[in-house]
Amino acid sequence: MSLYWRIFGLNALVLGMATALLLWAPVTVSVPVLLTEAVILVGGLGVMLVANAALLRIGLAPLDRVTRLMTTVDLLRPGQRLPVRGHGEVTELVRTFNAMLERLERERAASSARALFAQEAERRRIAQELHDEVGQSMTAILLALKQAADEASDPLRGELQQAQEITRASLDEVRRLVRRLRPGVLDDLGLVSAVTSLATEFATHTGLRVTRRFDTNLPPLDHETELVIYRVAQESLTNAARHAEARNVTVSLRGADDGVVLEVSDDGRGIGAAHEGAGIRGMRERALLIGATLDIAPVRPTGTRIRLAAPAVRKQS
Numbered sequence: 001m002s003l004y005w006r007i008f009g010l011n012a013l014v015l016g017m018a019t020a021l022l023l024w025a026p027v028t029v030s031v032p033v034l035l036t037e038a039v040i041l042v043g044g045l046g047v048m049l050v051a052n053a054a055l056l057r058i059g060l061a062p063l064d065r066v067t068r069l070m071t072t073v074d075l076l077r078p079g080q081r082l083p084v085r086g087h088g089e090v091t092e093l094v095r096t097f098n099a100m101l102e103r104l105e106r107e108r109a110a111s112s113a114r115a116l117f118a119q120e121a122e123r124r125r126i127a128q129e130l131h132d133e134v135g136q137s138m139t140a141i142l143l144a145l146k147q148a149a150d151e152a153s154d155p156l157r158g159e160l161q162q163a164q165e166i167t168r169a170s171l172d173e174v175r176r177l178v179r180r181l182r183p184g185v186l187d188d189l190g191l192v193s194a195v196t197s198l199a200t201e202f203a204t205h206t207g208l209r210v211t212r213r214f215d216t217n218l219p220p221l222d223h224e225t226e227l228v229i230y231r232v233a234q235e236s237l238t239n240a241a242r243h244a245e246a247r248n249v250t251v252s253l254r255g256a257d258d259g260v261v262l263e264v265s266d267d268g269r270g271i272g273a274a275h276e277g278a279g280i281r282g283m284r285e286r287a288l289l290i291g292a293t294l295d296i297a298p299v300r301p302t303g304t305r306i307r308l309a310a311p312a313v314r315k316q317s
Contacts, residue, residue: 002034014052018044059092064096073101112285120227127182130174138171176201182231191226192216192253195233195262199251206241213252218260219312228286229253229262229310232294236264236306244268248302259292259312266304283308 065082073080081098084091145167151161179185179201186194192214203210221229233251240246246268253262257296279294282308291311299305 010056011052014048017051020047061096062091066094069097069143110289113289116286116289123181127178130178130181135171135174135178138167138174142167142171176205180234183227186226186230187223190259191218191221191229194226194230195251195253198230198234202237202241203250208237208241208246208247210237211248211250213250215254215255218253218255219258221260221310221312223290225260225290225310225312228290228292229260231286232283232306232308233262233264237281239279240264240266240268240304244270245309246303256309260310262308262310263305265299265303267299267303270302270304 019118030091062082062085069080069082081101084093085099117128120167145160145164149157149164152160179197183194185197196212196214199210199212202208207215226284237249237251240249244266246266250266251262251264254300286293287308287310290310292308294308295305295307297305
């Protein structure tokens with residue numbers, strides 16, 4: 001039954017019941033209308049309005065469910081669907097809406113994958129330029145300063161040595177940026193070594209007390225999955241250091257049923273009801289890219305736990 005005939009039938013039912021009451025009930029209307037008759041008529045109108053509203057609420061309930069889901073749906077949390085019951089225009093609307101969500105989720109995943117691949121390619125390009133151009137230039141400057149300091153007089157030698165230290169610190173910072181942009185250790189030594197190096201680096205430069213709990217025998221993963229796990233760990237540690245005001249962070253990496261689970265928990269102020277920023281949204285997009293699930297939950301008494309469950313994929317030979 002179409003929506004038009006459904007609403008028409010509900011209204012006809014209410015009007016038919018009112019007509020039947022007027023025909024068979026011992027009710028008359030005088031001229032002029034008496035007070036008791038007016039009360040009865042107004043009461044009957046109220047009953048008809050309430051009955052009509054209740055029946056329309058039942059008939060249009062699927063549309064309310066569609067409206068609520070439309071206002072709360074998030075393509076970064078896939079799988080939100082409405083149940084399809086019965087037949088008719090409303091059921092077809094729900095079915096079409098579910099199909100639209102599925103199509104949008106596929107398109108969002110594809111566009112996110114293209115954007116993330118382009119982002120990683122740009123990171124590699126910038127890291128390569130920093131390493132080849134800026135890094136080599138600063139190394140040459142450092143060697144020139146060392147040679148000049150060896151040949152200079154005592155008063156000038158101290159200033160040149162100070163310039164050496166500043167240049168050496170800047171060179172170390174450039175190398176650290178290169179490692180963050182392009183984790184070469186991930187390609188050379190694997191996921192566990194890469195996350196270990198990442199945790200050690202954050203502990204050294206931020207003052208966080210980082211506790212590591214890693215399994216050595218993890219299921220085999222492809223490079224894309226390893227990169228997503230590394231980036232999620234990197235973003236989680238960055239959030240703990242910059243925004244959570246945490247002092248202690250625990251990073252665990254363990255094997256699970258047909259997959260790998262990464263957990264990063266801190267003792268900071270917690271995420272609370274704050275709006276998710278670009279960092280967390282980026283982690284969700286990366287999780288969707290490999291079919292992983294990302295959960296962000298508060299930790300008692302304070303703190304946040306980020307859990308990424310990534311499926312294991314056998315590396316191609």
